[in-house]
Amino acid sequence: MRLHEDTRRMKIRPDALASRLRGKPESIYLVHGAEPLQREESLDAIRAAARAKGFDERIVLYVESGFDWNALKIQATSRSLFAQKKLIDLRLAGGSPGKEGGQTLTWYAGSPPSDVILLISCDIRLDRRATSTRWFKSLESAGAVIETFPIRTHELPGWIIARGKVKGGAIERGAAEVLAERNEGNLLACAQEIDKLLLLGKGASHEAQANESGDDGAIKHQGSPDGRSVDPEALIVITLDDVMSSVVDSARFGAFDLLDSALEGKGERTMRILRTLRDEGSEPIQILASLTWGIRGVCAVAKRVEGGAGIDEAARSEPGWWAKKRLLDLALRRIPRRGWIRLLGVAEGVDRIMKGSPSRSGAIVRWSRADAWCGLERLVLAMCNVKLRHRQPYS
Structure with missing residues (x-):
């Protein structure tokens, strides 16, 4: 019995959901995550499986500002005139039900009706703070949690x-x-x-x-x-x-995708991301900020590693870097700490170009957007340890 309970409390991956839905339906499903395609397909699959098992009536509740949580209690305890079983589709905007909502969800999970399926969806990924709450743990114990992740x-x-x-x-x-x-x-x-x-x-x-x-x-x-x-x-x-x-090119990237690719040392992919960001109208100064943050982080981790710490310990000690441990390892194998310190100087030079600040010699640097992108190109290629034999215009 203990094993069965632990199995029920396991999180379900979206690719494993179909096989789980062929069995007995759960009383509660909670679907959350920042990947919209997998999230919506998971919700559609649960609704279809519920219809196939006789849950013909569907009630949709939108949890917005001023939502009356008594509506959920009424729907859970009232009999339907049109169907013996029903599905309550609860849309939880923002990922937090609030104090009253948390109490109501905890109450529901304590004794879910046998003729009702509660399907809760969040359009964001619930963080550790949310998953540590009483209401989340109650729902997880009484039903199934499906968390979607972006495909790496x-x-x-x-x-x-x-x-x-x-x-x-x-x-x-x-x-x-x-x-x-x-x-x-x-x-x-x-x-x-x-x-x-x-x-x-x-x-x-x-x-x-x-x-x-x-x-x-x-x-x-x-x-x-x-x-x-x-x-x-x-x-x-x-x-x-x-x-x-x-097939047309429909890739979407952000500044931190560029940083990850540069840390990994993939020069060709890094240049493709940079050019995509340029074509989409991204601001060079914002991209430089994320790259500079990354270079500073590598320098800080490298200093701890040189002091005798392992890569795991060093990555854990710097906020935001534990998830990038593999990239850190690749970056430090490719370029030593002194090289990353020099890259901070390169980043500073690009920043002076963008801001029109005086150079170290005191001369005022004139710049254009093309100069800014050319500077970013040289910075990310240096992070990838790609050597340029001669200057080429950014195109």
Whole structure:
């Protein structure tokens, strides 16, 4: 019995939700996270599973300023005139129910009705402070928590291949890598591109089948030596050429994506992110601020490492750096501490260019936006330890 309770309290990953929904439904589902595609698809899957199990009536409650939490109590305890079972879809804006809401949710989780499913959704990721509250732990004990995370860069090709397979397609590895590159940070656009490619591939497949079918309408399988007939809805293969000819670049990046890539030492990807930020109209001074923060953090961690601390201990001691421990390790293996200290001087020079401040010699630096981006380019390439043989204009 103890094992069963612990299993019920485990957090469910979005990719494992479908298998869990085939079993007995939970009394409570809490879905939160900052990744909108996975969050909305998880909510849709729970609603569909609830309908399939007879929870035909759906009540939507929006928790906004002035929300009356008695509405939840009334819906939980009242009988429906139209259906024996119902689903209460509670939209929790901002991620915090407040004092009264927390008490109501704790009360509900104490004895959830057997003919009601409570589906709670938050459009943000609940932080450690929220997940430590009594109301959250009560909901987690009584039901299931689904937390969505942005797909990491190195995980995205695998996610694309898996999604293509679920949708009835076979996406080649090279095609998946290009899709990942062009849609990094924009999972919704990536999913739409997969759907589009499969739709185009299906249309081409049907056209080819119409040309190859005999009088009996059977389709000959090209890869089968005995010419066996195959299902027209067989897997659609998406190649690199298919992706290159139809997919636009929909990647979305932020200044800290640029920092992470530079710390990792990926020069080509770092330049692509920087140019994307420029094309989107990002402010150079904000990008420089995040890079400077990163360089200072590396210097601080490097100092502790030189003092005898391990990378784990050093990263934990600097606020905000524990999650970037792997990047720190790569950065310090590539460039020693004295090199990162020199990079602070480079960052200072770029800052003087942007602000039109006097240089160390006292001369006033004249600058343009092109100069600013050129300075940022040289800074991030230096962080990646990429050597420039001669000056090239930023383009």
